[in-house]
Amino acid sequence: MSLKKTVITFILLAGIQLAGAQIRPNETLVYNGSYQLSGMMTSLAQITMKTEPIKTSSKSYLRLCVQVATYTKWDSFFKIRDLYESYVHPYSLKPTLFKRNVYEGGYTKQEKYTFNAAGSQVSAYSKRRDKPAETENVNISANTFDAVTLMYKLRTVDLSKMAKGQSLRFSLIFDKKEHFIWIKMMGKETVSAGNLGKKECYKLSISAKTDKLRGVDKNLVWLSTDAKRIPCMMKFSIPVGIGQVTLSKATGI
Amino acid sequence: MRKLFNILAVVFAALGLVFAILPMGSIAFLPIILAIILALLAMWKSNDSQKKFPKWVLIISMAILLLVTVKVVFVKDKVVVDEQFMQENVDSKSEAQQELEGL
Numbered sequence: 001m002s003l004k005k006t007v008i009t010f011i012l013l014a015g016i017q018l019a020g021a022q023i024r025p026n027e028t029l030v031y032n033g034s035y036q037l038s039g040m041m042t043s044l045a046q047i048t049m050k051t052e053p054i055k056t057s058s059k060s061y062l063r064l065c066v067q068v069a070t071y072t073k074w075d076s077f078f079k080i081r082d083l084y085e086s087y088v089h090p091y092s093l094k095p096t097l098f099k100r101n102v103y104e105g106g107y108t109k110q111e112k113y114t115f116n117a118a119g120s121q122v123s124a125y126s127k128r129r130d131k132p133a134e135t136e137n138v139n140i141s142a143n144t145f146d147a148v149t150l151m152y153k154l155r156t157v158d159l160s161k162m163a164k165g166q167s168l169r170f171s172l173i174f175d176k177k178e179h180f181i182w183i184k185m186m187g188k189e190t191v192s193a194g195n196l197g198k199k200e201c202y203k204l205s206i207s208a209k210t211d212k213l214r215g216v217d218k219n220l221v222w223l224s225t226d227a228k229r230i231p232c233m234m235k236f237s238i239p240v241g242i243g244q245v246t247l248s249k250a251t252g253i
Numbered sequence: 254m255r256k257l258f259n260i261l262a263v264v265f266a267a268l269g270l271v272f273a274i275l276p277m278g279s280i281a282f283l284p285i286i287l288a289i290i291l292a293l294l295a296m297w298k299s300n301d302s303q304k305k306f307p308k309w310v311l312i313i314s315m316a317i318l319l320l321v322t323v324k325v326v327f328v329k330d331k332v333v334v335d336e337q338f339m340q341e342n343v344d345s346k347s348e349a350q351q352e353l354e355g356l
Contacts, residue, residue: 040280042276042278042280056350081338083345
């Protein structure tokens, strides 16, 4: 390779690095999930986000896995064991299969979305406790993601060029419906990021035309400004209350 | 007024004890601090022969305050190793892998 080509390749790679993070396999992010009770935050559950490579005989996938488990002290009162999995293309993060297995204080729900190759339709299976299983086909627009993949996809977006107040639109399939989600740049803030210390982050506001998210700029995510784009903190306001998720440990990044 | 302070102090101290037993974290401080304030007010409104009851409420509230402080400061949040949940995770991955093979 000539020197000119080498320099160009290096610049391009550096540009890609600065643009957004490439999601790596075997990354583990552990969070503390808190819930607001009487105006004070109380630790409720541990949230673990893991990535791992998965191979079939002909294709490679990246498994994006989110596990939610209540702390032992809560298990006797309100036990949560949620498992969310997405099987995506390792580079484009295009989803192929999404699975959701929820156990929340006795309530159970299983969901499975199988995306067709064109990414225009999802075969959605769902089963709630005591109710018969339902399967239906849902038409989706191009570049529609499931909830887990969207969280990772956001990390690959070039946020450095976004001005304060500027928004990006994403399409999300949740509860067998397509929703449009707007991500608004709120600026930069330094937040505590567990074993990573203090991190400068992009503060982003998430909004959607749905009753699942409450308030204006009440659903927020802080993504580190470095090349890793680690989600360091999240705040959410949903119909059942207000919560906060803070990074406690990051490994394999 | 003294009676009201005494009754409210007992109610908040009892609430504080319930919160201290339940995994409510630092929220338990709210009723306990109120119980202490109310017990002090009841003592202030009492003559010497009436101070015994609010004094005991105050002592009990202080003991609950100590218990909550110890729990908040020293007891770390942890997740139990849930074999069933781990197995569900493994089974789900294996099932997904088979499905992906067929796609």
